[in-house]
Amino acid sequence: MKRAISNQYDQLYEKLKGYVAMLNFRYLNLCIKSEAASLIPVKVMIEGTAKNLEQVASCAKKDDYHIWIVPKYDDDIKAIMDGVAKVHPEFKQKIDSFTIKSPDENIEMKERDVRYIELTMPEVNDKYYKAMKDAVDVFYQECKTLMEAAVDKARSEIAILSVGEPEEDIKGIKKVIDDLNEKCENHRDKLRDKKLQDIEEAYSRWLSIADLS
Numbered sequence: 016m017k018r019a020i021s022n023q024y025d026q027l028y029e030k031l032k033g034y035v036a037m038l039n040f041r042y043l044n045l046c047i048k049s050e051a052a053s054l055i056p057v058k059v060m061i062e063g064t065a066k067n068l069e070q071v072a073s074c075a076k077k078d079d080y081h082i083w084i085v086p087k088y089d090d091d092i093k094a095i096m097d098g099v100a101k102v103h104p105e106f107k108q109k110i111d112s113f114t115i116k117s118p119d120e121n122i123e124m125k126e127r128d129v130r131y132i133e134l135t136m137p138e139v140n141d142k143y144y145k146a147m148k149d150a151v152d153v154f155y156q157e158c159k160t161l162m163e164a165a166v167d168k169a170r171s172e173i174a175i176l177s178v179g180e181p182e183e184d185i186k187g188i189k190k191v192i193d194d195l196n197e198k199c200e201n202h203r204d205k206l207r208d209k210k211l212q213d214i215e216e217a218y219s220r221w222l223s224i225a226d227l228s
């Protein structure tokens with residue numbers, strides 16, 4: 016088989032993998048449940064320098080709808096909150112604290128309060144429910160279109176490069192491309208289905224709370 020054909024396959028593999036990865040990243044940033052990855056884009060301005068969140072704080076998932084951010088330095092709390100708000104204005108933020116024991120300068124265990132920021136994921140109410148589902152579909156359709164275009168282009172290029180190749184080899188590369196495409200499509204569809212499921216669960220949760228109030 017020609018090296019050029021193998022290169023076409025490799026390029027297609029990278030493209031499809033990249034499109035699905037981008038879809039996943041976009042879904043993670045359509046925040047329904049707590050996802051640490053949703054905080055990756057956050058930049059925190061410390062003394063005039065933009066820093067990644069992980070450089071200035073530790074993050075932990077409290078539960079499905081809350082994330083805790085513990086700053087390395089208490090003075091950075093406001094800057095962290097500002098950085099989060101720029102990327103995710105939909106998150107509710109509040110400052111709280113917990114007590115730990117740690118050694119003092121005399122290596123004696125002392126209790127001290129540690130302040131942290133608690134992020135609450137947005138409620139999926141009637142308005143947000145529709146907006147989220149629409150966004151899921153828009154991102155999905157964009158990914159689907161890009162993937163289909165990439166596969167069509169690769170098949171066309173390989174068809175030209177395959178002229179004169181043994182029929183068995185031609186059938187083999189077609190099957191390999193079909194298998195790759197099917198695998199990536201399945202992964203893409205599972206991401207969409209999981210996101211829609213999260214939306215439905217969060218919406219049901221909001222409805223149950225609304226009914227009680």
